[in-house]
Amino acid sequence: MTARRRLRSLRTRLLVFIGVTLVAVCATMALTMVFVQRAYLLGNLDDRVDNAAERSLGGAGLHPELTDDLSFLLASGHPTGMLAARLGDDGDILTAEVVRQDARPRALTDAQRAALAGVRTDGSTHTTTVPGVGIYRVTVAESDGVRVLAGLPMDDVQHMISGMVVVEAAVAVAGLAVAGGICAVVVRRQLRPLDRVAATAAEVSRAPLDRGEVTGLTRVPARDTDPASEAGQVGAALNRMIDHVESSRTARRHTEERMRRLLADASHELRTPLASIAGYAELMNRGTDRIEPVLAWRRVSAESARMTGLVEDLLLLARLDEGRPLQSSEVDMAALVAEAVWDARVTGGDHDWQLELHLDDMPLVLGDGVRLHQVVANLLANARVHTPAGTRVVAVVEARDARCVVRIRDDGPGVPPALLPRVFDRFTRADTSRARATPDSGGSGLGLAIAAAITRAHRGRIGVESVPGRTEFTIELPVMEEASAVPAARRSAASV
CATH class of the missing domain: 3.30.565.10 (Histidine kinase-like ATPase, C-terminal domain)
Structure with a gap:
């Protein structure tokens, strides 16, 4: 996989990660808001239920002997949908009615009264479902032997919570869409220098570094080498690496040139005494009178000593290059x-x-x-x-x-x-x-x-x-x- 394809894959993974993170954050915030609003609305409703129970207890306390009297529901100020019931000493429902709008309160059926029979008389608020009427928050109030059950419907609270969930979901989706688009633009813009760096690296990788004369390798543009950014640091590091590659190749070329020159010089220095030795030996083999044997031997000895000295110098340099220890x-x-x-x-x-x-x-x-x-x-x-x-x-x-x-x-x-x-x-x-x-x-x-x-x-x-x-x-x-x-x-x- 090329560097540019890897960069595109990185960009995709980064966008997916950002998207998942945004969804998680938005979902957490939405759920938190729903729970907070629900707790607030239920608390407000419970306060109203307690007030209704207190008012009902006050009305029933006017005629404590009339255990089936709910005439206090005819008084003004009771909200529509409110239900009230009188309880006996054993907690049984003696009578129960629900307030209607512009009409007299309606008595509850036996099945509806049975649904209210399980409410505990602990002074707290409970949620119960009354068949044919709806879901209610109810509580039981007691004073001087008079027990009254009062409750208010939860329809308004549930409708408000449902609407709030819908609104928050719509806002979250819209926010995610906007944030996702902005993140995509920002990520693409921030990774664009890396894309150019990857393109430069790909171009350098195609250069024939293993053969021929390679000079003027492509560099990352100066705008993509700002050390203040991560992408700029990568671009600057790539430029330094390319500089090192070129300098290494130049040093290698110089080393090769020096080696060729060294071999040529050593060959010449060795060839000269060898040629002299061969020439004098040939003259001595021919037995010519043009040269005296003693002079020939002297020249052979001199050239041999010269060649030996050169070889010893080369061997000494080789030993020193290998780091062999000297006498101490x-x-x-x-x-x-x-x-x-x-x-x-x-x-x-x-x-x-x-x-x-x-x-x-x-x-x-x-x-x-x-x-x-x-x-x-x-x-x-x-x-x-x-x-x-x-x-x-x-x-x-x-x-x-x-x-x-x-x-x-x-x-x-x-x-x-x-x-x-x-x-x-x-x-x-x-x-x-x-x-x-x-x-x-x-x-x-x-x-x-x-x-x-x-x-x-x-x-x-x-x-x-x-x-x-x-x-x-x-x-x-x-x-x-x-x-x-x-x-x-x-x-x-x-x-x-």
Whole structure:
């Protein structure tokens, strides 16, 4: 079932629920009103019955010895339909008559008198049916040995209640019709944004997300993304989901492009030494005099070492990506950086190498000393390879606030601005053609990537800032807790 069909089903169920609720509410209110009005009307009628009984008792009390005397019914003021009866000491009906309009009271028949014989003399009002006359509310009054039964017909009360039920039913039906129509309009109007959201979701679901280039997916209109309403929250959430889908696809596309580039670069880097090894081996097999065997073996060994180094770098990155643990020991970063600067000075004697130590705490780091040395060596080699002779390269070690900071700064030409955002990516080089004029003119493009991966494995951070005339790589590593509690002797600076 599509989203729009589900929405229509939801709208129908909602309308049915509202309709049932309205009917229940109206029925409850109508029944309550009927019961309240009936109780009020019966109470009023009972008061009139009591007054009639009191008047009848007063009239019968004038002649108590005349047990069959109902002459008091001839007096004015008695309502039409009123009946009265004299009772004996045992509660038997001695005589009973009913008041008629413009005529003398009519005596009740034996059957009608028998219907009144069961009325209890408890002073309360009772309902009884008198054959041929109707339904009556009757009561018995007693004073000085005189007992009188009086009653009034319930026809007016019943007619009023019946009319009231009819009127309330008509009003309830009309109210339900009006309320149902208003609710239907309101529900449809309130769910209309959800209908548009469902249409957007259906359109996005039809997009070929599993293949091809998918951009510009349909969004929910801004009017349907108001966070103040439930429908707007759904629309905003759908837009965020669509944004995430597009960004995920873009990230996936970039990842695939980087993977293809990684494979191409790795293939090229491996193909070059393999081609050299194959060429020298072929010349040696032919026994030609054009090349000396010793030179050929040297070239084969050099290319093999180059290929081995590349493979080892790739394996190291793979292990770091998998999160494999490194060796863990106490590493003195000041001594480590000093050794790395000394090695760089031996390799690049045409540069000005300097070491500065700014220590408030002991620069002791818990980690793999070999790998951390590789990080510093890679940064120094990067400065040596990509800067001209005579460039000043300064390695700074700082230890303060439970952090050890290593800075490698040079005053060379700097990193090209277009290359700076991805300088730590794998196989990133300024020479995008992969051609190198000399063996030392550039590496494979993995040095900075390895430095970044090792730094992250040690829970540290690495960054770079570069402008023409100043390039600085910064490494931040957490200092061991024991070392941060021991103050350093004093701030010092040294040059190598």
